Amino acid sequence: MRRLRLLASSRSAGSKVRYGDEEITVELLEPSAFKGVDLVIASTPDEVSAEFAPWAVEAGAIVVDESGYWRMDPKVPLIIPEVNPQAVENHQGIIASPNCSTTQMVVALAPIHAAVGVRRVVVSTYQATSGAGLAGNVELESSVRASLDGQTHTPETFQHPIGFNLIPQIGSDKHCGYTSEEMKMVYETRKILGDESIAVCPTAVRVPVAIGHSESILVETREPITAEKARELWQAAEGVTVVDDLDNHSYPMPRDCDGKDDVFVGRIRQDISSDSGIAFWCVSDNLRKGAATNAVQIAELLARRAVTSS
């Protein structure tokens, strides 16, 4: 029997959510809730995932987890289905979906890595407020409205006012002045691409945009590659859409990528500061490919595998 169940904390348990023609009552997230469940798609804080995921695995379910808690666990595959679907074979009940900023970057890097090898990545992010959840977008709007009205506004979700401002901090200090968000882009990229030698220098910045993370990326490759060849690789890559015509003002922008599942790549050009680099601009809907879409794609991958092996 195929049935969707919704689990949450006691704050939300008992409330009703519409799903198609159905109305589903949210149940309490507790050990007994996973009885008879085959597949769990979870988006919770790290500490909640640490506690519930073992309950689900114990009950026989497979967990596709969007939190950061399990991603770097050697027993847990970290999967982007277009990039490393084979890694799912070794799961032991928990499969992790990467950080939003990492996912779109690695989708873009993967065809380059396969062709000429990625040696080094320098990335600066322009991250949407929805990366901090619904509260982030509520705060963006209230902060912008306060600015327009000449009012002060006290931030609660972000460290500082985000309206008409930039905050060069996402997460907390993790390693030698790099934030936790930045170090996720280092560690997760290496794990997904299966190459611990890849060097990454990330700078993560919150911008007053509601939906759609953008990234300015410089990739240095082991073998030289032309911008034309990189463009061809991206045009042929699954999950990537090339939007790249500067003369006609055509390039990826958050407004155009909102609500879409692909990773959008543009401003593709030779690095004029090294012998073997490509500079490009990458945008993706952080709520879709950066979160829900990737988790659903992992679930689909598991479903196809179940059909094949049965």
Next chain:
Amino acid sequence: MRRLRLLASSRSAGSKVRYGDEEITVELLEPSAFKGVDLVIASTPDEVSAEFAPWAVEAGAIVVDESGYWRMDPKVPLIIPEVNPQAVENHQGIIASPNCSTTQMVVALAPIHAAVGVRRVVVSTYQATSGAGLAGNVELESSVRASLDGQTHTPETFQHPIGFNLIPQIGSDKHCGYTSEEMKMVYETRKILGDESIAVCPTAVRVPVAIGHSESILVETREPITAEKARELWQAAEGVTVVDDLDNHSYPMPRDCDGKDDVFVGRIRQDISSDSGIAFWCVSDNLRKGAATNAVQIAELLARRAVTSS
């Protein structure tokens, strides 16, 4: 006799501008307007500067020009007073002030270059709408208001809607997929630092911020340098303020730099992707140090020079 005169096109000539207790009538910008003028500070489109600057020089004035037209002319010094004041000696009547994005970056790079040599710069900008003039800020506000009200808004100043969006294009295609704004950061940096071997890979992006350009910069140096040493150099540098305490959420942000003359540097850390690099975040008021302040500082430099040599 010290007297301030204001010159503009026929569209503005005849209007009155308040300056202190005075009201000054704007005069027409024409060849005869420069008679008896010692010093011109000019902020005009490139094509206007191309025409009027020779009139002013012919009349015996020195022109401090903020347009892009003269910057790369070998006969024209391109000056940031904290960085290369000595270059003013060779002027032939016209002195150029750099592009706003270049100015703040080079103020930050200069002490590093003097100490250990700058080999390469990878920079991604987050540029305010006021870089496109008053019209840019009017459009930011109307675009944001339209979004909040669920209305469509047709951009006039920018290529696309800027409210809650990012536009990865400033200027037009200039060189191999790099924009004119980006190539200014390459050419002007080399000229000001007097080193044609410096490699720069820039990405220039317009963000929905009114005032204050921000830059995520990775600088690779000829000799290794620690983040601590870089911080010390910046703390001692003229025109630079270090704001760098991640644990206390302290770093430069556009909101805090609005209306200030300095270049603000923070998020100072070792590049974890190379043996000799420093990553940092740099913010400055693009209307001040990026434009008016630097031009006035050049004028002050000329004035001190006149006093010294008389």
